[in-house]
Amino acid sequence: MKFSTRSRYGTRAMLDLALHSDLGPIPLKDLARRQGVSMKYLEQIIPILKKAGFITSVRGINGGYVLAKDAGKIRLLDIIEALEGSLSPVDCVDMPKWCPRSKECATHEVWRDVRGAIDGVLGGTTLDDLAERQRELSKPH
Amino acid sequence: MKFSTRSRYGTRAMLDLALHSDLGPIPLKDLARRQGVSMKYLEQIIPILKKAGFITSVRGINGGYVLAKDAGKIRLLDIIEALEGSLSPVDCVDMPKWCPRSKECATHEVWRDVRGAIDGVLGGTTLDDLAERQRELSKPH
DNA sequence: TTAATATCCTATGTTATTACTAGGGTTTAT
DNA sequence: ATAAACCCTAGTAATAACATAGGATATTAA
Numbered sequence: 001m002k003f004s005t006r007s008r009y010g011t012r013a014m015l016d017l018a019l020h021s022d023l024g025p026i027p028l029k030d031l032a033r034r035q036g037v038s039m040k041y042l043e044q045i046i047p048i049l050k051k052a053g054f055i056t057s058v059r060g061i062n063g064g065y066v067l068a069k070d071a072g073k074i075r076l077l078d079i080i081e082a083l084e085g086s087l088s089p090v091d092c093v094d095m096p097k098w099c100p101r102s103k104e105c106a107t108h109e110v111w112r113d114v115r116g117a118i119d120g121v122l123g124g125t126t127l128d129d130l131a132e133r134q135r136e137l138s139k140p141h
Numbered sequence: 142m143k144f145s146t147r148s149r150y151g152t153r154a155m156l157d158l159a160l161h162s163d164l165g166p167i168p169l170k171d172l173a174r175r176q177g178v179s180m181k182y183l184e185q186i187i188p189i190l191k192k193a194g195f196i197t198s199v200r201g202i203n204g205g206y207v208l209a210k211d212a213g214k215i216r217l218l219d220i221i222e223a224l225e226g227s228l229s230p231v232d233c234v235d236m237p238k239w240c241p242r243s244k245e246c247a248t249h250e251v252w253r254d255v256r257g258a259i260d261g262v263l264g265g266t267t268l269d270d271l272a273e274r275q276r277e278l279s280k281p282h
Numbered sequence: 283t284t285a286a287t288a289t290c291c292t293a294t295g296t297t298a299t300t301a302c303t304a305g306g307g308t309t310t311a312t
Numbered sequence: 313a314t315a316a317a318c319c320c321t322a323g324t325a326a327t328a329a330c331a332t333a334g335g336a337t338a339t340t341a342a
Contacts, residue, residue, distance in 0.1 A: 001142060001226075002229075002230060002232070004328090004329065004330085005330065006329085027287080027288070028289080038331075040332060040333075041330075043290080047289095057288085058288090059289060059338060059339050061285095061341055061342095062340080063288050064288080085142075086142075087142055089142070090143065090144055106156065106271050106274040106278055107153060107156065109274060110217060110262070110263070110274075113262045113266075114259055114263065116262075117261060117262045118258060118259065121254045121257075130247050130251065131247075133247040133251075134246075136247075137245050145299090145301085146301065147300085147301085168315085168316065168317085169317075181302080181303065182301075182302060182303080184317095187317095187318095188319090200309070200311065200318080201310045201311030201312060201314095201315075201317075202310090202311060202316060203311085204310080204312095204315080204316050205316075205317080206317090
């Protein structure tokens with residue numbers, strides 16, 4: 001019941017792009033350095049985010065990655081589902097047909113509620129919300 | 142981000158005990174048969190529930206397992222944490238000191254919120270609630 | 283045109299965990 | 313005597329997590 005590093009690094013990379021969107025395309029090297037992840041590992045995570053339509057890339061010198069849409073239009077739920085797969089705590093929530101008990105199983109209802117609670121938090125938070133929180137945290141006080 | 146079978150089987154075993162509490166001690170054999178789990182595997186799960194104080198055992202003929210306390214006093218959160226370990230989606234929620242970023246990391250806050258949402262559902266549901274739901278589902282209609 | 287820099291692709295390896303199965307022995311109470 | 317809890321060790325097959333490594337290809341500033 002843990003998120004993979006893929007999800008964590010990927011989310012942080014997205015946050016990094018949101019925070020530095022004024023700098024133009026962000027090269028992988030910068031992302032990797034700031035997030036403390038190897039370029040080679042991040043290089044495997046990035047395509048997932050790209051296929052999901054969250055980022056676009058600019059090749060060549062001074063190239064890098066850019067958010068594909070407004071940070072306010074990207075929910076954390078979508079990012080993490082792209083990286084992690086389904087967030088249901090058990091498979092039968094997504095595929096009730098697989099489980100012969102699902103129609104008559106009270107635990108199934110609870111697992112569904114857990115899934116709903118996770119959806120509530122991550123579906124209600126956009127990348128922009130996250131970036132705003134980060135700016136708040138980074139403020140001198 | 143999935144519950145282990147240990148958690149699922151263990152929760153179902155607890156539910157089984159709650160539903161059959163009028164029958165006296167429930168032998169492992171019956172639990173295993175009704176839940177469709179091998180005795181040998183269930184035998185590895187039961188001690189966890191016992192150590193956590195949820196069930197007691199009666200040895201000898203006609204022995205078996207019994208809830209150690211009122212089903213209304215046992216939260217699903219406690220059962221699943223005993224079986225699964227911490228329900229935090231990332232380690233830094235439990236051990237902020239491990240992560241040098243935790244004080245200044247916005248994602249950390251979101252992970253904490255996710256944990257809170259899970260706690261809300263599972264901490265607000267007792268074994269008795271679950272049993273009641275099950276009785277409702279099993280009713281002829 | 284070329285050199286620098288970036289993306290893209292494929293493969294490999296390590297480690298850990300999960301989800302069991304297997305087989306035995308001991309203790310306890312009816 | 314029997315049925316049951318209890319205890320112990322071991323093995324294993326599959327899967328996933330978490331990377332590392334090396335090179336191929338594309339782009340563009342100079």
